[in-house]
Amino acid sequence: MAAQSQAIDIAEGTSSRLSIAKAEEAGINLIKQSDVSSWAPMDERVAVFTGRCHRTSRPYLLKYASVAVPGTFSTGDWDHFYGLEGCYPLEESYFEWSSIVPLHAALSTSQIEGVPPCPHCGARTTLAKCSCGKLMCCNGPGVQQCPWCDQSVEFVAESHGAGFDMTRGLG
Ligand SMILES: [Zn+2]
Ligand SMILES: [Zn+2]
Structure with a gap:
């Protein structure tokens, strides 16, 4: 029981960082290609x-x-x-x-x-x-x-x- 609650605490404390990492892993570009070309x-x-x-x-x-x-x-x-x-x-x-x-x-x-x-x-x-x-x-x-x-x-x-x-x- 003790080990399980500790794991939950870590996940909550770093939730924002984890979600960005997931997006990068999934190959999601945070900047759209069309945005890049308009920034010549x-x-x-x-x-x-x-x-x-x-x-x-x-x-x-x-x-x-x-x-x-x-x-x-x-x-x-x-x-x-x-x-x-x-x-x-x-x-x-x-x-x-x-x-x-x-x-x-x-x-x-x-x-x-x-x-x-x-x-x-x-x-x-x-x-x-x-x-x-x-x-x-x-x-x-x-x-x-x-x-x-x-x-x-x-x-x-x-x-x-x-x-x-x-x-x-x-x-
Ligand atoms: Zn000259
Ligand atoms: Zn002249």
């Missing part, structure tokens, strides 16, 4: 780039938001491209308080929809890329100085379909 991290939905105006050397920020488009219908996969949300002129202080850590995930221009003009000088594109990996504005083919690394860069007219890769940064 923000940096997968928003792509933020910083560049500099090649004339004024002042920085700017490009913000793109991920847009899901149907991919191959047979697999049901969804692809993503990034649509332009805005282009904003920045001050140098942005780099002082912002925790910009360049992600080295490459994003091709074929995934980018919309190229804004430079907010500082009005140059045609803000997505010209130097060999140093940084972005600057560009108004057409020719040689210009990179506002990040000071080297001369020659830009040629971009042939259609030939995208270039960009370095993604955290906002």
Whole structure:
């Protein structure tokens, strides 16, 4: 009799812990799969780039938001491209308080929809890329100085379909 009552006491004292253990044993996921997919991290939905105006050397920020488009219908996969949300002129202080850590995930221009003009000088594109990996504005083919690394860069007219890769940064 004594041994039996002792066993009951233990079960009552640890009842909550036991029920969780049982759920895990039974293979029950406490978080539904649908909940997990809706918790995709923000940096997968928003792509933020910083560049500099090649004339004024002042920085700017490009913000793109991920847009899901149907991919191959047979697999049901969804692809993503990034649509332009805005282009904003920045001050140098942005780099002082912002925790910009360049992600080295490459994003091709074929995934980018919309190229804004430079907010500082009005140059045609803000997505010209130097060999140093940084972005600057560009108004057409020719040689210009990179506002990040000071080297001369020659830009040629971009042939259609030939995208270039960009370095993604955290906002
Ligand atoms: Zn510019
Ligand atoms: Zn450069």
